[in-house]
Amino acid sequence: MKKLFFSLAIVILGTLGLNWPSFLNFFQCKPDLLLIFTVGLVFYTDFKTAFLFGILAGLVKDVFLPWHFAINTVCFGTWSYCVYRLSGQITIEEDYVRWGIILVAALLNNFIIGLQSVTTGNIMPPGIFLRNLIIVSVYTTLLSPLVFKLTKKIAALS
Amino acid sequence: MLKLPRKTVINFVLPALAVLLVFNFLSCFKNPVQKTFKPHLSLIGLVKRELLGIVFYHRNMVLADKLQTDVNLLRWRLFDFRELSQENARLTNLLNFKQKSSLRLVAAKVIGRSIDSWSSSVIIDKGRYNGIKTGMAVVSPQGLVGSIVESSENTAKVLLINDPNQGVSGIVQRTRQEGLVSGTLGTSLIMRYLLDDAAIMAGDIIVTSELSQIYPKGLLVGRVVKIGREFSGLNRYALVKPVVDLANIEEVLIIIP
Numbered sequence: 001m002k003k004l005f006f007s008l009a010i011v012i013l014g015t016l017g018l019n020w021p022s023f024l025n026f027f028q029c030k031p032d033l034l035l036i037f038t039v040g041l042v043f044y045t046d047f048k049t050a051f052l053f054g055i056l057a058g059l060v061k062d063v064f065l066p067w068h069f070a071i072n073t074v075c076f077g078t079w080s081y082c083v084y085r086l087s088g089q090i091t092i093e094e095d096y097v098r099w100g101i102i103l104v105a106a107l108l109n110n111f112i113i114g115l116q117s118v119t120t121g122n123i124m125p126p127g128i129f130l131r132n133l134i135i136v137s138v139y140t141t142l143l144s145p146l147v148f149k150l151t152k153k154i155a156a157l158s
Numbered sequence: 159m160l161k162l163p164r165k166t167v168i169n170f171v172l173p174a175l176a177v178l179l180v181f182n183f184l185s186c187f188k189n190p191v192q193k194t195f196k197p198h199l200s201l202i203g204l205v206k207r208e209l210l211g212i213v214f215y216h217r218n219m220v221l222a223d224k225l226q227t228d229v230n231l232l233r234w235r236l237f238d239f240r241e242l243s244q245e246n247a248r249l250t251n252l253l254n255f256k257q258k259s260s261l262r263l264v265a266a267k268v269i270g271r272s273i274d275s276w277s278s279s280v281i282i283d284k285g286r287y288n289g290i291k292t293g294m295a296v297v298s299p300q301g302l303v304g305s306i307v308e309s310s311e312n313t314a315k316v317l318l319i320n321d322p323n324q325g326v327s328g329i330v331q332r333t334r335q336e337g338l339v340s341g342t343l344g345t346s347l348i349m350r351y352l353l354d355d356a357a358i359m360a361g362d363i364i365v366t367s368e369l370s371q372i373y374p375k376g377l378l379v380g381r382v383v384k385i386g387r388e389f390s391g392l393n394r395y396a397l398v399k400p401v402v403d404l405a406n407i408e409e410v411l412i413i414i415p
């Protein structure tokens with residue numbers, strides 16, 4: 001039952017990402033809701049579930065991107081594993097720690113995707129690169145409490 | 159002399175006299191009694207008026223609520239009509255373009271946009287079933303939109319011209335100067351590989367060239383807004399403002415070769 005709801009949440013967040021209202025765009029940037037969900041899963045469920053659904057969320061994101069390499073599937077799985085390992089080293093119960101983790105994950109994720117885009121020969125002005133790196137990450141962090149709440153509620157289901 | 163019978167006097171005359179006496183007597187009491195009752199009556203009148211006012215207010219309140227609901231409903235309808243009217247105008251525009259154009263075109267609706275900020279693409283509601291294949295050019299009545307990069311049974315993915323992965327062979331309409339137009343994820347496109355002495359200036363119109371294998375020749379791409387020199391110093395580049403509002407595009411036309 002819980003797994004069904006997690007799958008449903010991925011579909012809903014993916015649909016929301018695809019149809020994100022333009023008036024909610026901040027400097028033409030939209031938040032990465034699926035990344036928040038992936039990291040949130042590590043906080044509220046066991047590693048196995050978080051890892052599997054993290055990969056699924058990455059896969060959903062990659063399906064709707066015009067690239068052939070499933071970079072988000074790889075990255076989301078990696079972030080799940082890294083956050084899980086990190087949770088063994090530091091306490092992740094505080095909200096600000098969780099926000100910090102999501103900010104770092106978003107920055108790294110955007111940096112890798114941006115770097116991949118630039119190294120494949122695409123021209124991207126530094127301003128656009130920084131905009132997508134910083135504003136998207138901060139926007140993602142700002143929206144994380146809402147997605148965390150959803151993840152927590154689903155995780156609490158029996 | 160008239161002599162009334164005793165019975166008549168008792169039955170009629172005496173009661174009549176009593177009534178007259180009471181009425182005369184009453185007039186003496188009228189003023190003081192009325193004066194005594196006046197404040198109460200006024201108060202009762204006031205209370206009655208206020209009560210009626212409350213009833214009236216309540217009735218008006220209910221009416222106002224109903225009217226407000228009607229206004230909201232009509233506002234929504236007006237909004238719907240405006241949306242329909244705008245859609246109608248856009249579709250008419252598309253249809254006119256389709257009818258005038260010599261190209262074989264398929265109209266499609268945008269049903270989704272890029273899921274992240276690192277790419278610029280849209281998903282359309284037509285796919286292989288409608289003859290849409292990878293590599294087909296996508297246009298709008300204003301100009302070039304992009305190309306199909308993926309096609310499934312009922313949907314297709316369009317890579318917009320402002321995506322960095324997109325490259326269009328373009329020429330300056332005025333001087334026939336060639337260059338490669340690619341996206342930057344920003345509001346402008348970049349036209350690269352322009353010769354140092356290229357005859358190009360701000361305001362020039364860029365159209366697709368015949369060298370492009372995907373796009374038909376002469377499709378409007380955009381207008382030059384700025385010219386600069388590349389870092390290497392060997393070539394110049396031009397920033398091109400696309401003619402199509404790519405961020406808000408809702409309907410597109412796919413060119414079937």
